[in-house]
Amino acid sequence: MSEYIKKCPDCGSINLILHKDKGEVICKDCGLVIEDRMVDFGQEWREFDADQATKKRRTGAPITWTKYDQGLGTDVGQKGDLYKLAGKSRNKFFRLRKWQYRISTAIERNLKLALSELKRVASFLKLPKSVEEEAARIYTLAVQRGLVRGRSMESVVAGALYAACRRHEVPRTLDELSESSGIDKKEIGRTYRFITRELGIRILPSNPVDYLPRFASSLKLSAETQSRAVEILQLAQKSELTSGRGPTGIAAAALYVAALINNEKRTQREVADIAGITEVTIRNRYKELIKKLDLHETIKKAKKD
């Protein structure tokens, strides 16, 4: 048992029980949960067969931010323990349960709801687990700092997801996020900026290269074309064609040019739709690319083949 807790801070009783398997310290007299989420101080065991495993294994599921209490947490009277008690003390525990519920409402209820929404959007966008975790962490921090107040829960969820995507370099566009969460694009952008600023999350400007694989596969372009596009992008970055421009536009143009060179021509319209930009933007980027990188001959040569 923890060294520093010897008396119940509520009733002063020294009758404390340690629930090792739950990681809780409970006052035997008043039922107060003095400490939960404590670390198991027990000896380290090894398990040699299935029987020992059930007896000796001490860990549960890994801690995760996608559960509102990180998969830990203590509930009063969960398993029907309460019905072993009679009369007064039973009522007392019902009261306790009620209070626990009330106390936890503010933040935890919000989290419960928000995280299920987060999960829904994340799976809709087919985001990897790591991004979902990150987004959940960001959201949890945001709630704890009261950043959600005055904003809709959904928009903060979307903002957190967007931030997590950016950090993990699996960018989704604001449009995609907006479509899957049903939140206005502007709103997501605003909350995104707000929470990243408030939480001091530093995010690199997104790299056009990160968009290529997704666009390329949507357009059913070959792997060669895709890697051609990567080369073009790298050259473009050296010539400083990329700074200050929308990353999707550059990615789309590079892909368009790469497709031309490799005789897998797609129309500007097709590419533009996939990338969520207009043909005009592709044209502008495309012109710049050709001019700066001297791709004239390369394209002409490709056409003859």
Next chain:
DNA sequence: AAGACGAAAGTGGTTGA
């Protein structure tokens, strides 16, 4: 006829006084 191209005007967001 479809796609590519370019001009011109409009939009939303950033920046700097």
Next chain:
DNA sequence: TCAACAACTTTCGTCTT
């Protein structure tokens, strides 16, 4: 807080294949 500004979009007419 406002105006200037850059990037991007929308629209539309013209040219190319």
